[in-house]
Amino acid sequence: DVKVTQSSRYLVKRTGEKVFLECVQDMDHENMFWYRQDPGLGLRLIYFSYDVKMKEKGDIPEGYSVSREKKERFSLILESASTNQTSMYLCASNTLRAEAFFGQGTRLTVV
Protein backbone atom coordinates (compact mmCIF):
# COMPACT_ATOMS: atom_id res chain seq x y z
CA ASP A 1 0.00 0.00 0.00
CA VAL A 2 1.43 3.35 -1.06
CA LYS A 3 2.22 5.78 1.66
CA VAL A 4 2.87 9.49 2.01
CA THR A 5 3.16 10.48 5.64
CA GLN A 6 3.10 13.99 7.03
CA SER A 7 4.59 14.46 10.45
CA SER A 8 1.66 16.26 12.07
CA ARG A 9 -2.11 16.39 11.55
CA TYR A 10 -2.60 19.58 13.55
CA LEU A 11 -0.15 22.31 14.54
CA VAL A 12 -0.59 25.58 16.40
CA LYS A 13 2.31 28.03 16.19
CA ARG A 14 2.93 31.60 17.22
CA THR A 15 3.57 34.48 14.83
CA GLY A 16 7.28 34.75 14.06
CA GLU A 17 8.11 31.13 14.88
CA LYS A 18 10.08 28.98 12.44
CA VAL A 19 7.92 26.04 11.46
CA PHE A 20 8.98 22.72 9.92
CA LEU A 21 6.54 20.45 8.12
CA GLU A 22 7.91 17.04 7.22
CA CYS A 23 6.79 14.63 4.52
CA VAL A 24 8.03 11.11 3.87
CA GLN A 25 7.09 8.78 1.00
CA ASP A 26 7.91 5.09 0.67
CA MET A 27 7.36 4.69 -3.09
CA ASP A 28 10.80 5.76 -4.34
CA HIS A 29 9.17 8.66 -6.21
CA GLU A 30 11.37 11.26 -7.86
CA ASN A 31 8.86 14.11 -7.57
CA MET A 32 7.53 15.61 -4.37
CA PHE A 33 5.22 18.58 -3.93
CA TRP A 34 3.98 20.93 -1.26
CA TYR A 35 0.55 22.55 -1.66
CA ARG A 36 -1.61 24.69 0.53
CA GLN A 37 -5.38 24.46 0.35
CA ASP A 38 -7.72 27.29 1.28
CA PRO A 39 -11.51 27.58 0.86
CA GLY A 40 -12.39 29.00 -2.52
CA LEU A 41 -8.78 28.99 -3.70
CA GLY A 42 -8.24 25.28 -4.19
CA LEU A 43 -4.80 23.68 -4.14
CA ARG A 44 -1.92 26.06 -4.75
CA LEU A 45 1.58 24.82 -5.40
CA ILE A 46 4.23 26.21 -3.06
CA TYR A 47 7.34 24.26 -4.12
CA PHE A 48 8.17 21.02 -5.83
CA SER A 49 11.27 18.88 -6.13
CA TYR A 50 12.14 16.48 -8.94
CA ASP A 51 15.29 15.07 -7.38
CA VAL A 52 17.39 15.12 -4.25
CA LYS A 53 18.67 18.64 -3.50
CA MET A 54 16.65 20.01 -6.44
CA LYS A 55 13.74 22.39 -5.98
CA GLU A 56 11.51 24.58 -8.09
CA LYS A 57 9.26 27.43 -7.01
CA GLY A 58 5.59 26.93 -7.47
CA ASP A 59 2.90 29.59 -7.67
CA ILE A 60 3.17 30.95 -4.10
CA PRO A 61 6.71 30.41 -2.74
CA GLU A 62 6.96 33.66 -0.77
CA GLY A 63 7.53 33.09 2.93
CA TYR A 64 8.42 29.43 2.43
CA SER A 65 11.52 27.39 1.75
CA VAL A 66 12.06 23.66 1.24
CA SER A 67 14.69 21.02 1.78
CA ARG A 68 15.20 17.66 0.12
CA GLU A 69 18.32 15.97 1.46
CA LYS A 70 17.04 12.44 0.90
CA LYS A 71 14.83 11.08 -1.86
CA GLU A 72 12.07 10.01 0.48
CA ARG A 73 11.84 13.19 2.54
CA PHE A 74 10.67 16.67 1.58
CA SER A 75 10.45 19.40 4.20
CA LEU A 76 8.55 22.68 4.06
CA ILE A 77 9.88 25.51 6.20
CA LEU A 78 8.03 28.63 7.22
CA GLU A 79 10.88 30.98 8.04
CA SER A 80 8.77 33.34 10.18
CA ALA A 81 5.19 32.19 10.50
CA SER A 82 2.44 34.73 9.92
CA THR A 83 -1.31 34.53 10.43
CA ASN A 84 -1.94 34.49 6.66
CA GLN A 85 -0.08 31.18 6.54
CA THR A 86 -2.85 29.52 8.53
CA SER A 87 -3.97 26.82 6.12
CA MET A 88 -4.16 23.13 5.27
CA TYR A 89 -0.78 21.95 3.93
CA LEU A 90 -0.66 18.91 1.68
CA CYS A 91 2.35 16.93 0.52
CA ALA A 92 2.21 14.74 -2.60
CA SER A 93 4.59 12.58 -4.60
CA ASN A 94 4.73 10.87 -7.95
CA THR A 95 7.06 9.51 -10.55
CA LEU A 96 7.28 11.17 -13.95
CA ARG A 97 3.83 11.61 -15.51
CA ALA A 98 2.26 9.04 -13.18
CA GLU A 99 -0.51 9.38 -10.64
CA ALA A 100 0.25 11.40 -7.52
CA PHE A 101 -0.46 10.35 -3.95
CA PHE A 102 -1.15 12.67 -1.06
CA GLY A 103 -0.44 12.69 2.62
CA GLN A 104 -3.21 13.17 5.15
CA GLY A 105 -2.58 16.90 5.43
CA THR A 106 -1.37 19.21 8.20
CA ARG A 107 -3.77 21.83 9.45
CA LEU A 108 -1.57 24.71 10.62
CA THR A 109 -2.92 27.54 12.73
CA VAL A 110 -0.72 30.57 13.33
CA VAL A 111 -1.81 32.72 16.25
Added chain:
Amino acid sequence: QKEVEQDPGPLSVPEGAIVSLNCTYSNSAFQYFMWYRQYSRKGPELLMYTYSSGNKEDGRFTAQVDKSSKYISLFIRDSQPSDSATYLCAMISDDKIIFGKGTRLHILP
Protein backbone atom coordinates in the same frame (compact mmCIF):
# COMPACT_ATOMS: atom_id res chain seq x y z
CA GLN B 1 -8.52 31.72 -19.17
CA LYS B 2 -7.78 29.35 -16.31
CA GLU B 3 -5.94 26.18 -17.20
CA VAL B 4 -8.52 23.97 -15.49
CA GLU B 5 -12.15 24.85 -14.84
CA GLN B 6 -14.33 22.92 -12.42
CA ASP B 7 -17.76 23.90 -11.13
CA PRO B 8 -17.47 24.27 -7.33
CA GLY B 9 -21.04 23.17 -6.64
CA PRO B 10 -22.42 22.22 -4.24
CA LEU B 11 -24.11 19.45 -6.17
CA SER B 12 -26.91 17.66 -4.31
CA VAL B 13 -28.36 14.42 -5.65
CA PRO B 14 -30.58 11.71 -4.13
CA GLU B 15 -29.07 8.41 -3.06
CA GLY B 16 -28.91 5.91 -5.92
CA ALA B 17 -28.68 8.53 -8.66
CA ILE B 18 -25.90 8.71 -11.25
CA VAL B 19 -23.55 11.61 -10.57
CA SER B 20 -21.66 13.42 -13.31
CA LEU B 21 -18.67 15.60 -12.41
CA ASN B 22 -16.80 17.54 -15.07
CA CYS B 23 -13.70 19.56 -15.80
CA THR B 24 -12.59 21.48 -18.85
CA TYR B 25 -9.04 22.47 -19.64
CA SER B 26 -7.31 24.77 -22.06
CA ASN B 27 -3.81 23.32 -22.44
CA SER B 28 -3.58 20.61 -25.09
CA ALA B 29 -0.25 19.51 -23.55
CA PHE B 30 -2.16 17.81 -20.73
CA GLN B 31 -1.95 14.10 -21.39
CA TYR B 32 -2.58 12.46 -18.03
CA PHE B 33 -5.67 12.90 -15.92
CA MET B 34 -6.68 12.06 -12.38
CA TRP B 35 -9.71 12.27 -10.13
CA TYR B 36 -9.44 12.58 -6.36
CA ARG B 37 -11.99 12.36 -3.57
CA GLN B 38 -11.39 14.49 -0.49
CA TYR B 39 -13.32 14.19 2.73
CA SER B 40 -13.40 17.14 5.11
CA ARG B 41 -10.06 17.74 6.86
CA LYS B 42 -8.38 14.84 5.07
CA GLY B 43 -5.88 14.59 2.22
CA PRO B 44 -7.12 13.87 -1.34
CA GLU B 45 -7.48 10.18 -2.17
CA LEU B 46 -6.75 9.02 -5.72
CA LEU B 47 -9.80 7.49 -7.42
CA MET B 48 -8.89 7.26 -11.10
CA TYR B 49 -5.87 7.79 -13.34
CA THR B 50 -6.09 7.73 -17.11
CA TYR B 51 -4.03 8.88 -20.08
CA SER B 52 -6.07 8.03 -23.12
CA SER B 53 -9.30 9.27 -24.60
CA GLY B 54 -12.30 7.10 -23.85
CA ASN B 55 -13.67 5.47 -20.73
CA LYS B 56 -12.04 3.74 -17.79
CA GLU B 57 -14.17 1.91 -15.27
CA ASP B 58 -13.43 0.91 -11.68
CA GLY B 59 -16.38 -0.40 -9.69
CA ARG B 60 -19.03 2.31 -9.46
CA PHE B 61 -16.68 4.93 -10.95
CA THR B 62 -16.12 5.69 -14.63
CA ALA B 63 -13.61 8.26 -15.86
CA GLN B 64 -14.13 9.67 -19.32
CA VAL B 65 -11.63 11.72 -21.31
CA ASP B 66 -12.33 13.63 -24.51
CA LYS B 67 -9.05 15.20 -25.59
CA SER B 68 -10.51 16.74 -28.73
CA SER B 69 -12.96 18.75 -26.62
CA LYS B 70 -10.54 19.16 -23.68
CA TYR B 71 -13.17 17.77 -21.35
CA ILE B 72 -13.03 15.10 -18.66
CA SER B 73 -15.79 13.56 -16.58
CA LEU B 74 -16.23 11.30 -13.58
CA PHE B 75 -19.43 9.29 -13.29
CA ILE B 76 -20.54 7.68 -10.04
CA ARG B 77 -23.22 5.00 -10.33
CA ASP B 78 -25.57 4.02 -7.51
CA SER B 79 -24.40 6.96 -5.43
CA GLN B 80 -24.19 6.47 -1.66
CA PRO B 81 -24.19 8.95 1.25
CA SER B 82 -20.54 7.95 1.80
CA ASP B 83 -19.75 9.46 -1.63
CA SER B 84 -20.45 12.91 -0.15
CA ALA B 85 -17.11 14.69 -0.46
CA THR B 86 -15.21 17.16 -2.62
CA TYR B 87 -14.01 15.78 -5.94
CA LEU B 88 -10.91 17.23 -7.56
CA CYS B 89 -9.79 16.77 -11.14
CA ALA B 90 -6.07 16.99 -11.90
CA MET B 91 -3.91 17.01 -15.00
CA ILE B 92 -0.25 16.38 -15.60
CA SER B 93 1.99 18.17 -18.05
CA ASP B 94 5.70 17.35 -17.76
CA ASP B 95 6.46 17.52 -14.03
CA LYS B 96 3.65 19.80 -12.95
CA ILE B 97 0.24 18.77 -11.67
CA ILE B 98 -2.61 21.24 -12.12
CA PHE B 99 -5.76 20.85 -10.05
CA GLY B 100 -9.31 22.02 -10.47
CA LYS B 101 -10.76 23.77 -7.44
CA GLY B 102 -13.03 20.86 -6.65
CA THR B 103 -16.78 20.16 -6.71
CA ARG B 104 -18.60 19.60 -3.43
CA LEU B 105 -21.01 16.70 -3.72
CA HIS B 106 -23.84 15.89 -1.32
CA ILE B 107 -25.69 12.60 -1.61
CA LEU B 108 -29.08 12.90 0.07
CA PRO B 109 -30.31 9.76 1.91
